[in-house]
Amino acid sequence: MGVLGNRDNASMRALIDLLIQHDFLLVFLVTLAARIGAPVPAAPLLVVAGGLAAAGRLSAVSLVVAAVLANVLGDAIWYIAGRNYGHRVLRLLCRVSLSPDVCVRQSESLIARWGGSSLLAAKFLPGISVVAAPMAGALGMGWRRFVAYDAIAGLVWTACFLGLGLVFSDQIQDVLDALSNAGLLALAAVGAVLLLLIGNRWRRRRQMARLQGEVERISVEDAAALVEQDMAPLFIDVRSDPGRAADPRTLPGALNIPLTRLPEYADQLPDDRLLVLYCNCPNEVSAIQGAHELIQRGHPRALALDGGLDGWHELQRRRMRDRGDSGDGGALELASEPIASANPATPATPASTANSAPPPPSSPSSPTPAVP
Numbered sequence: 001m002g003v004l005g006n007r008d009n010a011s012m013r014a015l016i017d018l019l020i021q022h023d024f025l026l027v028f029l030v031t032l033a034a035r036i037g038a039p040v041p042a043a044p045l046l047v048v049a050g051g052l053a054a055a056g057r058l059s060a061v062s063l064v065v066a067a068v069l070a071n072v073l074g075d076a077i078w079y080i081a082g083r084n085y086g087h088r089v090l091r092l093l094c095r096v097s098l099s100p101d102v103c104v105r106q107s108e109s110l111i112a113r114w115g116g117s118s119l120l121a122a123k124f125l126p127g128i129s130v131v132a133a134p135m136a137g138a139l140g141m142g143w144r145r146f147v148a149y150d151a152i153a154g155l156v157w158t159a160c161f162l163g164l165g166l167v168f169s170d171q172i173q174d175v176l177d178a179l180s181n182a183g184l185l186a187l188a189a190v191g192a193v194l195l196l197l198i199g200n201r202w203r204r205r206r207q208m209a210r211l212q213g214e215v216e217r218i219s220v221e222d223a224a225a226l227v228e229q230d231m232a233p234l235f236i237d238v239r240s241d242p243g244r245a246a247d248p249r250t251l252p253g254a255l256n257i258p259l260t261r262l263p264e265y266a267d268q269l270p271d272d273r274l275l276v277l278y279c280n281c282p283n284e285v286s287a288i289q290g291a292h293e294l295i296q297r298g299h300p301r302a303l304a305l306d307g308g309l310d311g312w313h314e315l316q317r318r319r320m321r322d323r324g325d326s327g328d329g330g331a332l333e334l335a336s337e338p339i340a341s342a343n344p345a346t347p348a349t350p351a352s353t354a355n356s357a358p359p360p361p362s363s364p365s366s367p368t369p370a371v372p
Contacts, residue, residue, distance in 0.1 A: 050165015
């Protein structure tokens, strides 16, 4: 144990010496890597750097400049990617998350509700932090506004962790000494905490896997065949309003009912129609949750669209290539029909329903028109 303790003390001294010698560069690179998405301890590094700054061994101003620049540059990379590639980037980021659908919906909700100021809140929310910048780009936030809000958010984030180091510099040194002396025990404690967090996420995924077993799916090929045979199911888009704004593609005659509002309209959906719910989230999680909700409320013919929105449009692109057509119009013909309203009494126009939640019905007894 004594040998381990000496090694840990030597490693800690080496880290502190490295931080003292390359304070600006080290803080900049670690913070930049964290903002891009690498699992590096940027916040703890700032706390340690703050403790050294309190002792007069580092420049606090240099640390602030390095951290803020890294924040803005790292987030700008994802902002540009989100602006240019939209939902594809979001799917990529959230696919590696342990809770991918929560990742998408929470980031959409945060940006939609708080706008630019959401970039500040996102800095302190694990799982959403990296997604907020590309979501802002996908939703069309102007770059000047983004840079301004992100710089302020980066400054607040830096000040919080650097300030902790400045205020509690003596205690930080005690903690560092304790961790060095604890050796493997400290590593085991940190590992136990990480295992608990991962175990909780794994439990949620197991629950979702059981839910997926209770909901049937329909392939995009089968759904398209029903449309072509004039036996079209009633498509229901369960994405949020910000999600549809980021990706305005749709399916023929689809109702726009966000997942959170689906219980409001469950009783007004037809019992004699095949209901096909879709989203563009990883593993069709939202569509499966919505279909399960409708099944529980007396709609046994509720299905989830396997492949979701991306699968549907990929099918149209394949058909276009097979036919040798040019342009996008013919390939997406099935997906360009007017969107139906969730109001059973009022047929919709695309302008009034494409990007907003459905209005409440005029009366509970209003008949539901068939959707072509």
